[in-house]
Amino acid sequence: MSRFQRFPTAPARRILVCRAIAILVSVIVVSLLLAMSGRNVGELAHLVLTSTIGSRFGLEDLALFMTPLLLTGGAVTVTRRMGLWNIGGEGQFYLGAAGAAGVGLFIHGPAILILPLMALAAMLCGMIWILLPALARAFADVNEIITTLLLNFVAGLLVYWLATGPWRDRVTGALASTERLPVSIPDLWGVVHWGFPLALLIVGGLAAIMSSTRWGYEVRISGASAGMARYAGMPVRVRIISAMLLSGALAALAGMFEVAGTVHRLQGGMADNFGYLGIVVAVLARGSCLAVIPAAFLMALILDVGIVLQTQQVAATVVLAITGLVLLLVAIADECAHYRVVTPATGRTVRKAS
Amino acid sequence: MTRTFPVLRKNALLLPERRRFLKGAGSLAAGGLLNPLAAHAATPILSLPPVKEEDALVAFGHTGPITDGGWDTAHDMGVQAVRKAFPRLRTVYVESVPYSADATRIFRQFVAEGANMVLGTSNYGDFIKDVADRAPEVAFLECDGTSVTRNLGWYYVTHWYPSYVIGIAAGLMTKTNRLGYVGTFPIPSVFASANATLLGAQSVNPACTMQAVSTNSWFDPQAATQAATALADSGCDFLCGITDEPAYLRVAESRGLKAAMWNLDMRRFGPNAYVSSVMLDFAPFYIEQVRARLNGTWKAAGNFLTMAHGVDRDIWGQTVPENVRTQADAMRDRILAGYSPFQGPIRDNNGAIRIPAGTTMNDMAIYQWDWGVQGMTGLG
Numbered sequence: 001m002s003r004f005q006r007f008p009t010a011p012a013r014r015i016l017v018c019r020a021i022a023i024l025v026s027v028i029v030v031s032l033l034l035a036m037s038g039r040n041v042g043e044l045a046h047l048v049l050t051s052t053i054g055s056r057f058g059l060e061d062l063a064l065f066m067t068p069l070l071l072t073g074g075a076v077t078v079t080r081r082m083g084l085w086n087i088g089g090e091g092q093f094y095l096g097a098a099g100a101a102g103v104g105l106f107i108h109g110p111a112i113l114i115l116p117l118m119a120l121a122a123m124l125c126g127m128i129w130i131l132l133p134a135l136a137r138a139f140a141d142v143n144e145i146i147t148t149l150l151l152n153f154v155a156g157l158l159v160y161w162l163a164t165g166p167w168r169d170r171v172t173g174a175l176a177s178t179e180r181l182p183v184s185i186p187d188l189w190g191v192v193h194w195g196f197p198l199a200l201l202i203v204g205g206l207a208a209i210m211s212s213t214r215w216g217y218e219v220r221i222s223g224a225s226a227g228m229a230r231y232a233g234m235p236v237r238v239r240i241i242s243a244m245l246l247s248g249a250l251a252a253l254a255g256m257f258e259v260a261g262t263v264h265r266l267q268g269g270m271a272d273n274f275g276y277l278g279i280v281v282a283v284l285a286r287g288s289c290l291a292v293i294p295a296a297f298l299m300a301l302i303l304d305v306g307i308v309l310q311t312q313q314v315a316a317t318v319v320l321a322i323t324g325l326v327l328l329l330v331a332i333a334d335e336c337a338h339y340r341v342v343t344p345a346t347g348r349t350v351r352k353a354s
Numbered sequence: 355m356t357r358t359f360p361v362l363r364k365n366a367l368l369l370p371e372r373r374r375f376l377k378g379a380g381s382l383a384a385g386g387l388l389n390p391l392a393a394h395a396a397t398p399i400l401s402l403p404p405v406k407e408e409d410a411l412v413a414f415g416h417t418g419p420i421t422d423g424g425w426d427t428a429h430d431m432g433v434q435a436v437r438k439a440f441p442r443l444r445t446v447y448v449e450s451v452p453y454s455a456d457a458t459r460i461f462r463q464f465v466a467e468g469a470n471m472v473l474g475t476s477n478y479g480d481f482i483k484d485v486a487d488r489a490p491e492v493a494f495l496e497c498d499g500t501s502v503t504r505n506l507g508w509y510y511v512t513h514w515y516p517s518y519v520i521g522i523a524a525g526l527m528t529k530t531n532r533l534g535y536v537g538t539f540p541i542p543s544v545f546a547s548a549n550a551t552l553l554g555a556q557s558v559n560p561a562c563t564m565q566a567v568s569t570n571s572w573f574d575p576q577a578a579t580q581a582a583t584a585l586a587d588s589g590c591d592f593l594c595g596i597t598d599e600p601a602y603l604r605v606a607e608s609r610g611l612k613a614a615m616w617n618l619d620m621r622r623f624g625p626n627a628y629v630s631s632v633m634l635d636f637a638p639f640y641i642e643q644v645r646a647r648l649n650g651t652w653k654a655a656g657n658f659l660t661m662a663h664g665v666d667r668d669i670w671g672q673t674v675p676e677n678v679r680t681q682a683d684a685m686r687d688r689i690l691a692g693y694s695p696f697q698g699p700i701r702d703n704n705g706a707i708r709i710p711a712g713t714t715m716n717d718m719a720i721y722q723w724d725w726g727v728q729g730m731t732g733l734g
Contacts, residue, residue: 047467057466061459160570164540175453176539180480191488262455264480268570272454307456310448311413311463 002343010337015286022333026326034314044312051308052301060190061307064262065300068093070199071254072278073285073292073299074206075247079144080287081210082243083223088133088148089251090275091155092126096252097259098159099125101266104181104259105167111183118183119256126252127245129155134244138237144244152275160268167266177267185261195257200293202250207289219243251275277303280327286334302326402493402505404650405470407442412644413464414447415457417476418573418598424617425572425598425634429475429497432636439641440648450573457481465489471647473497473640476572482506493652495643498543507654509639510543511665513616514550514696514720515689516632519667520594520614521554522682523629523674525562527612528555528592534585535566536578536595536602540733544568545723547596547616547632548733553695556729558681565590566732575601586611592629603627612673619668628671635664658717661689696720701728 031041052058072089079086086092100118107114129151136142164176185193210216222229222239229236254274263270277299284295306319420430426449437445446464451457451474458481464472465485469492474482477498486494486506499508524533533555535548548566555562565585569577574597582593582602586609593606593613600620606613607624616632639659646652659665667686670679685695694716698709703726709715715723726734 051463051466055466057462061462064455064459157570164568164570168540175477175479176541177479258455262458267453269452270454272452272456304459307459307463311446311460311467313446316419316448316450 002341004339005342006338007340008338010334015334015337018333018337019330022329023326026322026329029325030322039312039314044309047312048305048308052304056190058304060192061304062297062300063189063192063196065303066296067193067196067199067261068254068258068272068274069277069281069296069299070203070292071250071257072274073281073296074203074278074289075250075254076278076282077285077287077289077292078206078210078219078243078247078250080282081216081223082219082240083226084137084240084244085145085279086130086148086244086247086251087145087279088130088151088155088248088275089254089278090271090273091148091152092129092248092251093255093258093271093275094152094155094159095125095129096122096255097263097266097270098162098255099252100256100259101162101167101178101181104183105178105266108182111186114183115185115260118260119253122252122256123249126248126250126255128248129252130244130248134241134248137244138240156268156271159266159270163265163267169265175267175269177265180264181260183260184264185257191262193257193261195261199254199257202253203289203292206250206292210289215239215242251278254278284330401650401653402470402491402647405648407440407648410440410471410648411444411446411467411469412436412471412647413467413469413473414445415451415460415464415472415474415478415482416447416449417451417453417474419449420447422573422599423620423623424600424615426475428617428634429636432640435637436640436644440644443644443648451476451478453478453481455481458484461485461494465492471495471644471652473643474499477508493647493654499656502654502656505654507656509643509657509659510721511632511634511659512661512717512720513543513632513634513665514546515661516665516667516686517547517550517594517616518554518557518695519682519686519689520630520632521551521556522558522685523670523678524551524592524594524612524614525555525557525559526678526681527629527674528559528562530589530591531559531561531563532588532590532592533562533564534582534588534590534593534595535564535733536581536585536593536597537566537568537733538572538596539570540568542722542724544596545726545733546720548594548730549723549727550696550720551594551614552727552729553700554685557685557695563729563731566726566730568733569597573598575599578602579605582606583609600624615668621668621671625671626673629674630670631668633666633668635666639664658721661686702726703728703730703734 035041075089076086099121103118103121133144133147136147137144163178167178168176169179185195188194218234219239222234222236226236259266281292281295281299285291302323309319310316414433416426416429418426420426433445448460451460457478461472461482462485471493474496478496482494482496483501483506490505494506496508498510537544552564567581569581571577578597578601582605585593591611593602593611595602596616600623603613603615603620603624606627611627612629613627614629617634620631621628694714696715698713699707699711700709702708
């Protein structure tokens, strides 16, 4: 009798097919629900397509959404290869934005000098923010999921404090923020700034580092089996710390891009969950740095569709539920891809022969 | 009735003294837009071409859920009034527009869908201005905003007058002389609201002080409940605030305290605690602005909705004594007759005189208030 059996690995093509089915199923479910609530699904679908991938305006928005997602997704992926979870992307994002804003607000000079300085300051701040969890993980085996997560709240409040306290611009209305930064990342295409191609390059570079440097090799081996890596003489602790620092720097760079490219002021709430969404991107990318690009695209598309649906009077909570449904079905699809139908006929014949 | 500040006079404190429109002044359509100040504003303002009602799309971005029972419900009532007044007009709205780059996306999407007029019911600052600058054919209005460009204006309620009136009731009703204020962010509209309430209370009870807490959110009932509980624990027996929803009224009701609210009549959430509310009514203003846009007469400006024309105190709560009502309403009548209680000397919470004797704070000065008055802690 044949039965389903779970295999420890799943081929990429199988996963892709399962995910395509999952997305199709979620589209059908959402369409049915929208039709049942009396909406014209055809019109809505047309609008969603033209407002996202079907128009220059939509593509610009997608690229803007993708820019921070590429970096925060890359940040989580780096630690995934090490077998760790950096849940603190949100906090490192905030610290990066704060560091960049600090340089932008208080050091004046030509943009060509200030922007790289802002990026450096941002990455440094992100690394400082993850240093404590990294050391605690490497030397005391403290679970990095908890430490990085909890520091997010500290970082969020720190930015609120800066924006409502010492760095406050006293003319803003409903939400306290700093003054507008005097420098910004130049626009490349409509509202898309140079951060987008840079983020793509960085993710590409990350993939190259992971697959073809000694450091990447050691990180991957340490992630696969710390014991074996230690036996092979690899400095596992140093790799844990360096991978986590790199991760913090990437998430912080996303914060710098956001503050210098799109928001232009430091303010509470500006991270827009990009740190947490980076975790989703990394899960979708399944630990592959290159796969972060399509995963970030899918996430950006979902977020963008959400905005279009909201302007069509679908409530924000419904949009959140739709996002959840898509991701749930994709997660189920990923698991399904591990199962294959097995016919244990061969087993029986072997027994008979003996 | 609204007062309109034209583009070139945007620069805050240089504005002329408050002007009041008294009884019988014109119809809605004649409102702020046809008033003489706006009329001779010099030219970079260019009016947008008229749109037929059936072809027009007006979009609203709300800061919270329209079911919050407060700020966003008040704005939504304005939207409904617009729908009623212009039955063939298409209106759309988005709730819970965050103060982040997502706001820009939502406003951009409105423009892409062909909106002729976009209203943000909160101060989205650069997030709305960036979109407005790239969409010169669309009229933008921002509540609590500060910038006026050729196609972006702002509007706000002068809530400090009813707050002062309610403050008088607070000063008379408090027994501990400690008022609690559930604040959101340390920003001018919050300073104006808290300061006005405290000054009103001190005008009848000089021993009054106010303890303020910032929750870092306009809509976070849980944080507001915690803040209100902490204020009650520290001895405050009269709560007021500026949150978008009624959470702290429930705390006041369950602790046997008094509370003054804002936005709407919220007495059903705490009938014994309820003193009054700063009532908002955006309907006439919204109808006037949309009509102007359709007629092609809309011009970007800053607009204050004045006492009894968009903002007022609510009918007093059932537990407010008669003498308190009379004393507070006497001030309301004076304000309606053109009096401003915001006269120097006013000291800040370090004791320094900030508004010298003989000086009156005009609405623009109050709108940009960024320090706490004497007796205020936790704000400024």
